[in-house]
Amino acid sequence: MPKINGNEIRPGNVLEHNGGLWAAVKVDHVKPGKGGAFAQVEMRNLRNGSKLNERFRSADKVEKVRLEQKDQQFLYEDSGMLVLMDTNTYEQVQLPAELLGDRRPFLQDGMMVVVEYHEDEALNASLPQKVVCKIVETEPVVKGQTAANSFKPATLDNGVRVSVPPFVGQDEDIVVNTETMEYVERA
Structure with missing residues (x-):
């Protein structure tokens, strides 16, 4: 694995540190008035989700x-395991449903x-950014309520609650962003 300097760490990088695998979530480069510059890195453990703040100087080497x-x-x-198939080899694998976290209903x-x-070892799973869902319950459309930029609550067919514009009605298909869990557009 390549080693990089502490000041080359970027958000999204996966680092091997203290015997664990960590994803860099937030990186701040700090130049104090006294002493050398360093990178303040907020990291998330890919195996158990714990967080860690660590300082890396430019001379520090880290495994990327x-x-x-x-x-x-x-x-x-x-029973709590997702069964997935590799589309190239047709091999089936079982992964824990917790890998998706709160995006699981999508x-x-x-x-x-x-x-x-x-x-x-499977460390992370990501869904497509946009998914089409059906609204099963929301307030009825009220005419003339489009002047203000207002949203109303709606329940989707997967049980997730999102806010939708007032012109969207029940039994309509909408596109939802799986990362932010927000309404994008009508399908």
Whole structure:
């Protein structure tokens, strides 16, 4: 694995530090009035989700880890485990549903998921950025209420509650951003 200097760390980099794999979430470069400059790095552990703040000077060397990304198709869920299929080898793997976190309700049958592996261990899974969902419950459309930029609550077919514009009604398909869990547009 390549070693990088402490001042080359960028958000999104995966580092091997203190025997664990950490993703750099936030990086601030600090130049104090006295002493040398350093990078203040907020990191999240990829295995257990714990957070850590660490200072790296430019002379410090850190192992930068490259994760292998594989496109895999979601087949079904079985007792808290997601069963995914590698579309190249047709090999099936089981991953814990916690890998998706609060984005889990947006996972749909046959959806392509990008899974990041370090050696043979799955560390992260990400859904497509936009997903089409159906609104099952919301307030009725009120005419003349479009002047103000207001939103109303709506419940989707997967049980997630989002805010939608007043012109969107029940039983309509909408596009939802899976990262921010917000309404994007009508489908």
